[in-house]
Amino acid sequence: MSARLIAIAIAVLVTAAPSMAQTPERPIGDIEVFATLPYPGHPGGLAVAGRTLYVDTSNADFDRPFDASDEIWAFNLDSGQPAGGLRSNPIEVAREASVQTMGLLGMALDSQGRIYAADMNGRIVRVDPRTGAQQVYATIPTSTDTSFTDMPGFPVFGRDGNLYVGDWSAPVIWRVPPGGGQAQPWFADPRLAGTYGANVAGIALDPSGEELYIAAGTQEGQIAVYRLPLAHPDAAHLEEFHRYTDFVMTPCSADPDLALIGCATMNASAFGGGGIAFGASGRLYVALFAKNQLSILDSDGTEALRFPSPEENAEREIPVEGPFGLAFDGRGSLLAANTGDPTFGKGPGGIDPPGGLVTSDTWVVFDVFVDDTAAPLFRPLIP
Numbered sequence: 001m002s003a004r005l006i007a008i009a010i011a012v013l014v015t016a017a018p019s020m021a022q023t024p025e026r027p028i029g030d031i032e033v034f035a036t037l038p039y040p041g042h043p044g045g046l047a048v049a050g051r052t053l054y055v056d057t058s059n060a061d062f063d064r065p066f067d068a069s070d071e072i073w074a075f076n077l078d079s080g081q082p083a084g085g086l087r088s089n090p091i092e093v094a095r096e097a098s099v100q101t102m103g104l105l106g107m108a109l110d111s112q113g114r115i116y117a118a119d120m121n122g123r124i125v126r127v128d129p130r131t132g133a134q135q136v137y138a139t140i141p142t143s144t145d146t147s148f149t150d151m152p153g154f155p156v157f158g159r160d161g162n163l164y165v166g167d168w169s170a171p172v173i174w175r176v177p178p179g180g181g182q183a184q185p186w187f188a189d190p191r192l193a194g195t196y197g198a199n200v201a202g203i204a205l206d207p208s209g210e211e212l213y214i215a216a217g218t219q220e221g222q223i224a225v226y227r228l229p230l231a232h233p234d235a236a237h238l239e240e241f242h243r244y245t246d247f248v249m250t251p252c253s254a255d256p257d258l259a260l261i262g263c264a265t266m267n268a269s270a271f272g273g274g275g276i277a278f279g280a281s282g283r284l285y286v287a288l289f290a291k292n293q294l295s296i297l298d299s300d301g302t303e304a305l306r307f308p309s310p311e312e313n314a315e316r317e318i319p320v321e322g323p324f325g326l327a328f329d330g331r332g333s334l335l336a337a338n339t340g341d342p343t344f345g346k347g348p349g350g351i352d353p354p355g356g357l358v359t360s361d362t363w364v365v366f367d368v369f370v371d372d373t374a375a376p377l378f379r380p381l382i383p
Contacts, residue, residue, distance in 0.1 A: 026369040029294075029307040033318060034335060034367040035075050040064050040103070040345065041363030043337035045154070045275070046325035047107040047115060048374070051077045053327065053335060054129065055365055056093075056117055059103030060322060061342035068350050069094050070103040072115065074129060075365075077329050088132045093117065093125055099348075106154030106202075106275065106325060108163065110382040118152040118165060124176065124183075137180040140165065152183075154202050154275055154325075158230060159209045161380040166200035166214065173200060173214070173233075179383045187233040191226070191240075192216040194272050202276035202287065202326075205230075207375040215273035219247060219290035223273045225297065241284075242301045248291035248310060277326040277334070279372035285334055287323035294323060294336060294368060318362055328374035329367065336366045 037043050037055065044058025053075045059067070071090040074083040082089050093104060102120035109115060115127040116137055126137035140150040151169035158164060161178030164186065171192035174183035192200050194217045202215040206227070214226045223244045229237055274287030283304065286295040292313055296305045313319045322339030329335055340362030344353045 028370060029305060030369045031308065031316075031320070032367045032369075034329075034333075034365045035073075035080050036361060037073060037363040037365075039343075039357045039359050040067055040071065041343070041360060042103070042339050043363060043365055044103065044105045044324050044339075045107040045117065046327035046335055046337050046365065047109050048077070048327045048329070048335075049109055049113050051330075052083050053077050053329070053365070054107060054115060055325075055337065056104035056107060058105050058120070058324060058337075058339065059101075060105075060324065060339045062101060063342040064103060064345040065099050065101060066346045066348050066350060067095070067100075067103075068098075070119075072104070072107075072117065072127060072129070077331075086129055086132075091127055091129060091132050091134075093119070093127065093134060095119075096121060096123065102151065105152070106156075106166075108155045108157050109377075109379050110157070111379045112382070114382070116155055116157075116163065118155050120151045120153065120168065122150045122152065124152060124155060124163065124165065124180070126180070138163065138165075138176040138183050139181075140167065140174055140183045153200065154204075156203050156205055156212075157378045157380055158205065159378050159380065161382055164203060164212060166203045168199055168201065171199045171216065173203065173212070178380070187228065187238075189235050189238055191224075191238065194218040194221055198272035198290075201273035201289070204276045204278055204284070205378060207278055207280075207282070209376075209378055213241065213276060213278075213284060215276050215286060218272040219244075219288075223288065223290070225273075225276070225284070225286065225301075242297050242303065244288065244291070244295070248288075248293060271322075274322075274324045275326040275337075277328065278375035279328065279334075279370065280375050281372045282375075283372065285326055285370070285372075287326055287336060289322050289324065289339075292320045292322065294320070294334070296370065318364055320366070321362055323366075328372070330373055332369060332371050332373065334368045334370045334372070336368055338362060338364045338366055340364065 069092040124138040163176040175186035271290035274289035282299040325337040343358040
């Protein structure tokens, strides 16, 4: 073969199969810190619009009951710094009551770029990040299907503008019609049951937009991922996709401060899964809140990879501690919200504690290299 033909053959090989000609600069599962949140910390839900990452605060350690608001931060995906061009950053989302157990969690976006954030105290709040304008888009009623009170966790839009919302307090998925209003029970099944705060965790539509994937249950009772066709929301069509049968305990540091309390809390068997997200590869990424791990499931439901191990996590400067929301940065990384350590929050009347508010370097969004990007997300036109 002539030198010219050899050169052409090499060029064709590189063009047609780049994975054979180059390897990722970072290994799969490599974890770095993308951004750190100030008080109130505890990042919960994530959503990406263009090169902007939105992060909300969850109060998932139950240590912000007297705060007057929760927050939505905007970060530039290229710099990792707070994004400019917004009227307010962070956006303060006013709470409905003077004392609230929980904060915000999952977020969905519509075609206009507005945020639909699940307030775990029973609301879906719509926020326009450009103006800061906010309103209650939907309410989740307490009913005979809920165990204590409604706790909306992760919302996802369907093609038709319906918003599907998982309930952490009961084995229920709610549906909100386009335009908002009171949510209606769309699907309920005892197989999705766990304990209060660990029933239906993450939900996501598959790339076709036809099947809803659901992470549910507790570590003690075994976390499972199910799928359910939107066209047939009945028990006969609920199919188990993957079940996590192992029990993972993360070794706790001997440091005698609130970090030890946080570690023990996250190891509680009553907790379960977190957010889930589909990659363009067809793989499903699962945050395992109770196991302090991230899992990658192949399209046939088998687990391709799980990390970090408990031993690896114990050695990390900033451990994976209560992973929650997931999103993709568009450049090969999965972004994961890390609940992090509890601290003393504000007291009654919003008064700072003695010595001032304490922050933690564990309130981070991780950049996890997975060599994948986001599957299509449905962002409908909503009135």
